[in-house]
Amino acid sequence: MITAAIIGCGRIVAEGHAYAFQALKDRVQVIAVADPVPERRALIGEMLGVPEEAWYADYRDLLSRETPDFVDLALPHFLHEEVTIACAQAGRHILSEKPLATSLDSADRILEAVDKAGVYLGIMHNxxxxxxxxxxxxxxxxxxxxxxxxxxxxxxxxxxxxxxxxxxxxxxxxxxxxxxxxxxxxxxxxxxxxxxxxxxxxxxxxxxxxxxxxxxxxxxxxxxxxxxxxxxxxxxxxxxxxxxxxxxxxxxxxxxxxxxxxxxxxxxxxxxxxxxxxxxxxxFDHRSSFVTLFSEFITALEQGHPPRLDGRAARHNxxxxxxxxxxxxxxxxxxxxxxxx
CATH class of the missing domain: 3.30.360.10 (Dihydrodipicolinate Reductase; domain 2)
Incomplete structure (x- = not known):
């Protein structure tokens, strides 16, 4: 069973990502969530059956205490670089909402950190x-x-x-x-x-x-x-x-x-x-697109190879x-x- 954590519990998670995790519950388990807003982390935590003690206000606490196979990142764009690099340095594979960053310099720093850490990075081109x-x-x-x-x-x-x-x-x-x-x-x-x-x-x-x-x-x-x-x-x-x-x-x-x-x-x-x-x-079945994307990413992790839509694809777009x-x-x-x- 692949394990995951979610950093960022906004609307796109509630309306798309959570549905994918529920549909793939036989293959992936969400073990922790992080969001600075108590109502948001409670909403997603309850939707996905995450124990309350694993609802974090600070993503850094999640990364220091939990060991998921990958992290699902769904944050405002200006936070992508900081949090993606932190996840890579913690040794976690990453599936990030788009865009990867707000500038090419930022994207390049992310890719450098991911390569150095030897983790996989996928992008949500759903x-x-x-x-x-x-x-x-x-x-x-x-x-x-x-x-x-x-x-x-x-x-x-x-x-x-x-x-x-x-x-x-x-x-x-x-x-x-x-x-x-x-x-x-x-x-x-x-x-x-x-x-x-x-x-x-x-x-x-x-x-x-x-x-x-x-x-x-x-x-x-x-x-x-x-x-x-x-x-x-x-x-x-x-x-x-x-x-x-x-x-x-x-x-x-x-x-x-x-x-x-x-x-x-x-x-x-x-x-x-x-x-x-x-x-x-x-x-235009928005939710099913996330199910297929998450399934493909999980398969890549299970088989030990990078995802098809990776950080380079994100940088290119x-x-x-x-x-x-x-x-x-x-x-x-x-x-x-x-x-x-």
Whole structure:
């Protein structure tokens, strides 16, 4: 039985991670939780049957007294470096919420600490495990749409995902805590999915990022154009400024057809058939994506090898986000090679 501890007991843990731990209770046991807010650590501790004596206010006490196989980190972004390095130095494997850090220098210090400690680091790129994305990737691998050349993703909303009310529900809208806004928080997911669907890494980024509506010091709109190494292009638009909501778009187009996720279902268009057909795939099942991700990470620990989505993958995706911010600032395309990728 693999054992785990949770550091950070916010909404995403209550609404996603805890469900995964409950679904995988035959393979993993949560033995301790840490959060400075008493109500939050009590909530998650009770949900997962953790003894009250293992509910910690300070994560450092948890690390000094408990010996979990891995730590599930779900913290405001500005805390990631400090706590991730502490977990590595304590000899604990780590599964971290995204982004890994708020800067590439910070990410590099984390990776150095992890390598020095000889522990594994996984990142929560959970959209890779949404049922419709899993099926889309299978259809692309089968050649059903030919060679992908254009990925399009648009998600326009009126605000950020709120944190726990007992802590600070608006920490994502504060630059000193989040490190970025709609792009770093929402667009981050769309970027790694664009690479996965295209089947090719991003080569360069051109973007416009700004704050138009919300009274905050982070962006509420990002329009990003990604050039891939295979010559393909991805277009990503995310916003926290559109109160009425925009048309949600998730598409990938290839030389022989297209895929789109709309109205809760995945559809395939094959040029030779000439019609959109629904596919056997689940909808936007947020909680199940965490179950699959946690299961894969646990399997890696059981088998003694690094997770597929590791710290290097986290650093790479963060570099694309940073390149987008830099492109917007300097008003030119930014190559990933400029950022050590």
């Amino acid at each position: 959209y890779r495990y949404l049922p419709h994305n899993v099926r889309a990737l299978e259809l692309i691998a089968e050649g059903r749409i030919g060679d992908p050349f254009f990925v399009r993703n648009e998600g326009l909303g009126g605000g950020h995902y709120r944190g726990a009310s007992e802590y600070d529900p608006h920490w994502r809208a504060k630059g000193e805590r989040s490190g970025g806004g709609a792009l770093l928080d929402n667009g981050y997911h769309n970027i790694y999915m664009a690479e996965a669907l295209m089947g090719s890494p991003v080569k360069s980024v051109y973007a416009h990022v700004g704050t138009y509506v919300q009274k905050q010091d982070v962006d509420d709109l990002a329009v990003v154009l990604l050039e891939h190494e295979n010559g393909g292009v991805s277009s990503i638009q995310v916003s926290w400024a559109v109160r009425g909501g925009g048309q949600w778009v998730s598409e990938v187009h290839g030389t022989a057809g297209s895929l789109r996720f709309a109205n809760g279902r995945l559809e395939l268009f094959e040029n030779g058939r000439g019609e959109w057909l629904p596919q056997d795939a689940g909808g 963060l570099a694309i986000v940073i390149a987008a911010y830099e492109s917007s600032r300097c008003k030119r395309p930014v190559a990933l090679s400029e950022l050590g990728e």
